[in-house]
Amino acid sequence: MKLTIIGCAGSFPGPDSPSSCYLVEAPFEGRTYRLVLDLGNGALGALQRHIDLRELDAVAVSHLHADHCFDLAGYYVVSRYHPDGALERLPLFAPPGAARFLAVAYGPEPDPGILDHFACHDWQDGETVQLGPFRVTVALMDHPVEGYAMRIETGDHVLCYSGDTGPCEALNELAAGADLFLCEASFVESKVNPPHLHLTGAEAGEAARAAGVRRLLLTHIPPWTDRAEVEADAKTTWDGPLDLVTSDATYEL
Template sequence: MKLTIVGCTGSFPGPGSPASCYLVTAHDGEREWKIVMDLGSGALGAIQRYTDLEDIDAIFLTHLHPDHCMDLCGLHVAVRWKPGGWGRDRLPVWGPAATADRMATAYGLDLDPGMHEEFDFTNWTELKPVTVGPFTVTPFAVNHPVEEAYALRVTATEPGKDGVPVTRILTYSGDTDSCQGLEDAARGSDLFLCEAAFEEGRDDGIKDVHLTGKRAGEAAMNAGAKRLLLTHIPVWTSQTKVLSEAKPVFTGDVAVAVAGVHYTI
């Protein structure tokens, strides 16, 4: 399984990165499958550096803040208006219950048909796994001030050496403060991609919104994750600061996500 950081700047695009978007690829023995976790503002252009849009097999949205979903509007245009037609069926999109209506409203469309002719929308059911090719994606409710917000636990089983299948686990926090759902999602993960938008000391008065580097590290440690990759860091938050907060509380490998970098899981 491979993770590509398409966008990792928190809350809105920064000068060096779009907002949240992560491309995950895995092989089932016959072909490579590609899924996308979040498609935030500015991400649609950048993701085309790494894949043709028609090669995306599914999109998974953690929640409906614009920095995690708004470029679905641009993808709607690509699907609907590509000269010669879109070469695949409707693109599957999993997200909160309001996803289809929110996207139609954002683009100024009537809710019926909205974007249903381009996308096959399915609502998340907490803890109910979704299977796409070699991937199984399970949503865990987390602590963020919207009606629905989820962390995503992604497992992928691929052919290994001597024909023995290998399963790897990637967990993506979405946006959240500390909570049991986050730790449950990250339990035993090979890689924990976790937001760290806040700084200790500076943001102590803001509860139930985002993690600091320290709280991300504590969640990773409690979950027994093997590697921690800090992401969703806004332009006004120091990457050095959140990294220095995480290292003393997490004994595994820890780093900061960088747009355009690929990680093998």
């Protein structure tokens, strides 16, 4: 399994990174299977540094906030108007209502429009789906909109992606024993933070320790937040391998 960080800026694109987007690849039936986790605003361009968009096999969306899904509208343009011909419908796994949400985000257009270019599947809490070589299990998180963390397994390797969430036991359980724990850390301990929204670095570290993961990757840090402070917070609760991810970084299992 190979993880490439396409975008990791929290809440909106920053000067050094698009919003949330992560490319996960693994061998499958004599080729490479390519799954994208989230496709936030600004990510579609950066994704093309790593793959031809025609090579994308599926997209799994954690929740329907702009910084996690809005560039699906851009992908629709590629899918419909590619000079080599329209692409096959892209499997899209997302919270319920994603199809109509994207149709509204793209703008008025005769039906079926954007809906005809995605094969949509609604996440259900606790379900597991097989996507090529990946066994993907989701769990409902603590966020203002319906949002899911994802556990991606292939062979004996495990990646867990938190999506956006406040502290919750469901995240600790889903991440149990993961080789890589890609976890949001949007807040800092020095501020008064709203509940049920995001994690601090310290809370991400607590989740990593509770889950017994091997390596913690912090992501979704807003451009206005001091990354050094997030890292320092995380080190108060986690003493294992730690990275603050950056766009274009890769990790292999």
